[in-house]
Amino acid sequence: MRNGYTPQHWQVPKPEGWTRTSFHRAALAEWLMDVENGAGNLAARVIVNRIWQHHFGRGIVATPSDFGSQGEPPTHPELLEWLATDLVHHGWRLKRLHKLIMTSAVYMQSSRYDEQRASVDRENHLLWRFSPRRLEAEPIRDAMLAVSGMLDTTMYGPGTLDPNMRRRSIYFFIKRSQLIPMMMLFDWPEHLVGIGQRATTTVAPQALALMNSPQCRQYARGFAERVLAQPESQRLAYAFLAAWTRIPGDEQILQARRFLEEQALRHQQAGNGDGTLAAWTDFCQALISASPFLYVE
Amino acid sequence: MRGNTRCGRPILWDRRQWLQQAGAGCGWLGLIGLLWDEQRRQAQAASPLGKRALNPMAPQPTHFPAKAKHVIWIFINGGPSHVDTWDYKPALEKWHGKSIREFDPDFKNTTGFFKNAVGSLMKSPFRFSPRGECGKMVSEIFPYLGEHVDKMAFIHSGFTESNNHSPALFMMNTGFPRMGYPCVGAWVTYGLGSESQNLPGFVVMTDPKGRGLPKGHAANWSAGFLPGVYQGTHLRPAGQPIENLVPPAELAGPLQRAQLDLLRSMNQYEAARLPGDEELAARIESFELAFRMQAAAPEAIDIENETEATHRLYGVGRPECDHFARQCLVARRLIERGVRFVQIYSGGMENQRSWDGHADIQGNHAQFAGETDQPVAGLLQDLAQRGLLEETLVIWCGEFGRLPVAQIGDKPGRDHNPHCFTAWLAGGGVRGGVSYGESDEIGYRAEVNRVHINDLHATILHLLGIDHTRLTFKYNGRQFRLTDVGGKVIDAILA
Structure with missing residues (x-):
């Protein structure tokens, strides 16, 4: 051990009469957080980097599980150091770290593309804009439930394997032989292996799920019912705002109106009632399958 | 491109x-x-x-010219007995009824699963006869496959690291006896992509007769630490073959197309607003591809338009093998349409539900050979007739072999044997009519030219034009390979 310390240095005394466990894990935690003589500095940099990666899609060190000679050098070493120091000085409070990052100018940049800057830094490693990023599996599903009005916000308690459950995706129980298909499609990692960074793929089975899965259809239907509860003149704006948090240009609005009319007619002809709910369901399904819904910018 | x-x-x-x-x-x-x-x-x-x-499935160039472009792996699930199928052991006649300790005084009885049911050495209940021009001795349970021995390269000296189904299945599929590693099909589609963009690149079929999934379930076709897109797509034996393939009823016909046109327009606006993001363009394409898959996948697995002669060739309609015949025919249709890797499991779970002949090896192997013999032979012949065998590697292999001693029971069975198994390869750059490696006199242990599973995997990759030492993925701080730190290509079976 460094500085001549032996592991006993971090040993946590057991409570009086305690025999069940050795308290070695408590010692490990002490060592991990010890910035003077333990692994604290590295631990702070690693967690800062992982949270940064979570917000930007790429860490300051692009190899989150490898800060060694095989890893990538940091793109902004001073920033990493500053954030790590701030974290330690403020009691390792992650909420403060999230807030610092998310209220920063760099996080709040637009995603606007600039060919001149791109020609210098095609991959945006220097963060000259906010690279649009696909949501991970959990927030995709959670956001769908939220706009559908079907999200059950109950917290705590045991998870479930039921793919039709309506609580946040964090309440999926993870059973290795029975992973949730919708989550796996959007790059939920194999739970047998530790993964520092998830893949972000764009494949047809994701599209099939968005188009055809009973869940997505159900969410779209719930969303449509919410929209139809609004006064007629406000429905479109309400739908776009709920799904995309913005209202698109006139051209797209016009297109949406035309679709709703024509699709309702088609549904009428196909015998799906007066076609209004069906057309709105189709429209809402398109809204929550579209890139503005799936990508953060 | x-x-x-x-x-x-x-x-x-x-x-x-x-x-x-x-x-x-x-x-x-x-x-x-x-x-x-x-x-x-x-x-x-x-x-x-x-x-x-x-586009993770875009075709990728090979390291060197490939002999095989596709793989069809007939997984002989449960562990076929080599001495009752392809590894003819006349010496077992001589040793029949004697203790294995007479053959090997050092025998420690640490192999089988049922340690209290170890019987004496047992000759095969099946007759063997020479088949093909090479005169390979083949068990009578393969009347059809025996016709094709001149296409096959036999490996008689395979061995594995576990005597238990799940770890041995993982070992055969991933090169590691623990779960969590990518399987051969995942590595191959990662390395080569797929030639079909309308169908999954790696397809797995399991027992459609309700006898369950192979032990370890989906971990056998998992992508492990590779991106999830490379995991095998399980064609479900009943109902919708691929999840989410069929549009909701109320979106039938032109309704879904109209909806997708709107969606495409939304996505195009977004891609135009944020140029330089190829992922957004790929997202547009993924919906078009999905729409095409809805038509392409059912067409690919629909064998009804195949000719009557083809049906007969595979044994479609014969009650004992109809289910497997259909799967073999689907496999041909899939690779014909550019699918890279197809794996078909013969049998379901353990014991009488697969080739796991603990009880009544004779009845068990006669039954499962009967389920697969004509279908696999039909597949080989059909591929050859269509000129597809040259570019398609067909593998017949299970997770381990079985012991030459009897497992005691009402009718004698055979217990697991990790020390020796037989596999055969055909087509796709494999030399036909050859046998590589030997087991010992009684088929207890692989003896001459022993073949580790890493070697088998290295050979499969080699035939596909991949250098197994160069197909890597960085995980947990090091470059991983299908063959880990081992693997030697078996040159002797290459054409």
């Missing part, structure tokens, strides 16, 4: 373009490999898949 020059600018790390620009000269290959590694290292730093995430 679709997706690689999107937005009019070439992506730097495209191996194929390097090859084209380098004039495909062989002397360049090593350099290209290095450059590729370097670029991939950089790309992986941004995402575990780099630019491939845009």
Whole structure:
């Protein structure tokens, strides 16, 4: 051990009469957080980097599980150091770290593309804009439930394997032989292996799920019912705002109106009632399958 | 090449373009490999898949010219007994009824699963006769497959590391006896992509007769630490074959197309608003592809338009083998349409539900051979007739072999044997009518030219044009391979 310390240095005394466990894990935690003589500095940099990666899609060190000679050098070493120091000085409070990052100018940049800057830094490693990023599996599903009005916000308690459950995706129980298909499609990692960074793929089975899965259809239907509860003149704006948090240009609005009319007619002809709910369901399904819904910018 | 020059600018790390620009000269290959590694290292730093995430199934160039483009793996699930199938052991007549300790005084009885049911050495209940021009001795349970021995390269000296189904299945599929590693099919589609963009690149079929899934379930066709897109697509035995393949009833016909047109327009606006993001363009394409898959996948697995003669060739309609015949025929249709890797499991779970002949080896193996013999033979013949066998590697292999001693019971069975198994390969650059390696006199242990599973995997990759030491993925701080730190290509069975 460094500085001549032996592991006993971090040993946590057991409570009086305690025999069940050795308290070695408590010692490990002490060592991990010890910035003077333990692994604290590295631990702070690693967690800062992982949270940064979570917000930007790429860490300051692009190899989150490898800060060694095989890893990538940091793109902004001073920033990493500053954030790590701030974290330690403020009691390792992650909420403060999230807030610092998310209220920063760099996080709040637009995603606007600039060919001149791109020609210098095609991959945006220097963060000259906010690279649009696909949501991970959990927030995709959670956001769908939220706009559908079907999200059950109950917290705590045991998870479930039921793919039709309506609580946040964090309440999926993870059973290795029975992973949730919708989550796996959007790059939920194999739970047998530790993964520092998830893949972000764009494949047809994701599209099939968005188009055809009973869940997505159900969410779209719930969303449509919410929209139809609004006064007629406000429905479109309400739908776009709920799904995309913005209202698109006139051209797209016009297109949406035309679709709703024509699709309702088609549904009428196909015998799906007066076609209004069906057309709105189709429209809402398109809204929550579209890139503005799936990508953060 | 679709997706690689999107937005009019070439992506730097495209191996194929390097090859084209380098004039495909062989002397360049090593350099290209290095450059590729370097670029991939950089790309992986941004995402575990780099630019491939845009179209992870895009066809990739091979390390050297490939003999095989496709693989059909007939997985003889449960562990076939080599001495009752392909590894003829006349000496067992002599040793029949004697203790294995007479053959090997050091026998420790540490092999089988049922240690209290170890019987004496037992000859095969089946007759063997010479087949084909090579005169290979073949068990009577393979009247049809016996016709094709001149196409097969037999490996009689395979061995594995576990005597238990799940770990042995993982070992055979991934090269590791623990779960969590990518299987051969995942590595191959990761390395080569797929030639079909309308169908999954790696398809798995399991027992449709309700006898369950192979032990370890989906971990056997898992992508492990590779991106999830490379995991096998399980064609469900009943109902919708692929999840989410059928549109909701109320969106039938032109209704869904109209909806997708709207969606495409939304996505195009977004891509135009945020130029330079190839993922957004790929997203548009993914919906079009999905729409095409809805038509392509049912067409690919529909065998009803095949001729009556083809049905007969595979044994469609024969009650004992109809289910497997259909799966073999689907396999041919899939590879014909560009699917890279197909694996079909014969049998379900353990014991009487698969080739796991603990009780009544005679009845068990006669039954499962009967289920697969004509279908697999039909597949070989059909592939050959269509000129597809040259580019399709067919593998017949289970997770381990079985012991030459009897497992005591009402009717004698055989217990697991990790020390020796037989596999055969055919087509796709394999030399036919040869036998490689030998087991000992009684088939207890692989003895001559022992073949580790890493060697088998290295050979499969080699036939596909992949150098097994160069197909790597960085995980947990090191480059992993299908063959880990082992693997030697079995040159003797290459054509």
